[in-house]
Amino acid sequence: MRFVDLVPALSPEALAVLGASGFVQPTPVQEATIPLFCGNKDVAVDACTGSGKTLAFVLPVVDRLRRLEAPLRINQVGAVIVSPTRELARQIFEVAQPFIATVAWLRALLLVGGSDPAVDVGSFKENGGHVLIGTPGRLDDIMQRCSTMDLRTVEVLVLDEADRLLDMGFKVQLDAIMQRLPRQRRTGLFSATQTEAVEALARAGLRNPVRVNVAVTQVQPPGVKSKKQSQGAEAASDATQRTPSTLHIQYILCEATQKLPQLVAFLQAKGAVTSLHSDSQGHQDKKVIVYFLTCACVDFVAAVLPRLSQCKGMTINALHGRMKQAARAATLAAFTEVPAGVLLCTDVAARGLDIPDVQWIVQFDPPQDPSAFVHRVGRTARMGRSGNAVVYLLPHEASYVDFLRVRKIPLQQAPLSQQLPDLQSALQRQSETDRLVMEAGTKAFVSYVRAYKEHHCKFIFRLQDLALGRLATAFALLRLPGMPEIKKGKGLEGFTPSAIDPDSVRFKDKAREKQRQVVLKQQQQRRQEEKVQRRQQRKQAVQQPEEHLPAAKRRKQQDREDLLQLQDEYTLLRKVKKGKMSASEFDAATGLDF
Structure with missing residues (x-):
């Protein structure tokens, strides 16, 4: 099927933009969703990450407003699209702009945190915002502040990454937003893990929704007669998996002190070095996204990697939720534009972001929420392309592999890198000579231990099994910090305090x-x-x-x-x-x- 076969659901103007962008054939989720959502159906879409869900709701939203009998006035709102993160909201806004531009009177307004809300209110009053795209907190805030905003004309509400929206503390804001909107509207919920939030459908106000479940059939091992692999709408059998069939996921078991050397060896082997075409060993330019458990862990690795001789020539960027919005946007734009590089980040960059040419996803630390695993690896192997992912696990976390397989996420064990660089002495030297590294390591250690206590899979990630001594060595600590989680003599093997007095360490700056x-x-x-x-x-x-x-x-x-x-x-x-x-x-x- 082609997009032109979806007429009359899609307008000629939308088809022209699709053609100019090189989109000819819709993905299965687009093929199943667009006719329903363009009509008078509420939809609850469950499809693997990278399957094209953004276009599946952007096209119906714009074409539904295009068919209105009269244009909306400057203070009237026709659609609201809610996203859990600023980055994803900005990406939706950029995807929607070419289609919105085909309707002369239609205006979109991006509402995300990190800026003065008074500026957003002034922008709405001056230019209007018929399509509001933003995060729950800022949308709720602007709706309260802007008394001239008319929400009675809203035709469509979209909750993107619905399971995350309903699970990360946005209940009050979402309830407030939906109470302001008319009940006679179309509502769409889109997510890669929506099956875990069935009760959320009622909260979101769907009326007799059509469930669209686009599943991926597992690939049978060589030599085994397999059923016909397909992607289609409606519920799938028990053989379906939660990740694209073109995504190959591996895991590595190693000690805490080996994780950073394993990462450096991996980046060297995969050629994550910016070059025109390829390096002397024939490695093509590659983009790698590395996920960490906390913001402080990102800061620590971002501080030490550029100082290592093994990482010379690598473009390394850091992104997490504690950065200012301008810095987050600049980092994401920079990583998108480079031909090769490394993005060190937290789960703030795990959902919905479509960064081109990402070949590898590295999960340096498994996520607190197991559903985030699917979204992390979904930054590669998008729209039918191939991709690879690897997760580092500590020895006592080996049962996490079986846990993921039960959740229809297939993994294979990868061999350890045999020639690991000796980084520990270099890390220790950095920590003993630069207070920036020393303090970053201490903050990373404390935040990691406290986040580890809050893992959703407590039966696998148990704090009492964590080798705190080796972990402290991995973060190049000079002394163990005073925290209740550290009990004298328990699990502290492998750590030797430095002879350097921490108070004597100075900033190089x-x-x-x-x-x-x-x-x-x-x-x-x-x-x-x-x-x-x-x-x-x-x-x-x-x-x-x-x-x-x-x-x-x-x-x-x-x-x-x-x-x-x-x-x-x-x-x-x-x-x-x-x-x-x-x-x-x-x-x-x-x-x-x-």
Whole structure:
């Protein structure tokens, strides 16, 4: 089937844009969804990632508004498209723009966080926004702020990555948005893992929806007579898998201290180096996306990789949710444009993003939510193209492979790289000579341990099985941080504290080190003032006329002063044990630095 065969569901204008963009044949999900959604049907679409779901709702939305009897006024809204992340919302906006441009009066407005909401309100009042595309929080905020916005004319509501929207804390915002919209509207839910959120369909306000389930039949092993492999609408059999058949997923079992060397060896072997055509070994340019458990882990690896000699020539970008919106957009655009490179990121870049020419997905850490596994690997092998993915697992996490297979995600074990670079000494040297790396490693360690405790698969990812000593070594820690998860002598094998005093490590950035010294001086001055103040208070108490006090009262007063001093020193000692104060600072505060 071709797109022209979907007439009259699609307009000639939409077909012209599709033809100019090189789209001739619809994907199975587009073929099944577009006629239904262009008509008077609500749809709940369940299809593997990379199957073309964005066009499956953008085309019906635009053509439905095109067929309105009269154009919408500047303050009227015709469609609302909700996305869980800013990056995905921006991508939907860019995909929709060429089709929206074919309707003279139609305007789209992107509403995402990271900017002044007053600017968005002003933009709507001045230019209108017949199609609102954005994240739940910003959409809800602008709808509250903009009293002139008329939502009674909304024809279509789309919830993209619906399972994630209904699962990541957007319930209040989604309820508020849907309560403002008319009930007589078309609603579409689109996701790659929608089968896990059946109860969400009622919440979303669908009326007798048509379920579109585009499944992928598993490929039988060589020599085994297989059934006809197909992709089609409606429910699939038990033999279906959750990932595209063109996606090859592997796993590697290794210790925590081997993960970064394995990653560096992998990047070298796969040729993730920017070049015109290929390197001396014949490696073609490749894009690699590497996923981590936390933002701090991304920052640590982003700090150390460019300093390694093995990574010279690699274009390395970092992306996570704690970055400012402008930086996130610039990083994503830069990675999209380069012919080869590495993107280090969290699950903020796991859903819906269509980055061209991504050959490999590396899951350095398995995700907290197992459903995110499918979305991560879905950044490659999109629209029928081939792709590869690999996940690194610690030895005690081996049962995660069986867990994924039960969830229809096939994996094969990959061999370990035999010639691993010796990175540990280089990492330790970086941590001992640059405070930036030292602090990044400590933050990464703490965030990783705390995130590990919150894994959804607690029966596999158990904190008591985590080798904290090897993990601390992998993050090049000089000292173990004071945190309740670290119990003395338990799981700390493989870690040796550095002879370097962490307080003596300076920033290589002179401006940052100068700022640190100013802060340290201010802290020292403040502690000295507090020390003098405590001494004055004790002196005033001692200067009370003792001749008027009986001996018993003098002893009680002395006991109270001794107790106060002991409490002060105990408080400072607890700070030392927690790593908030060094031994030298303790001596200075207690008057022992003589």
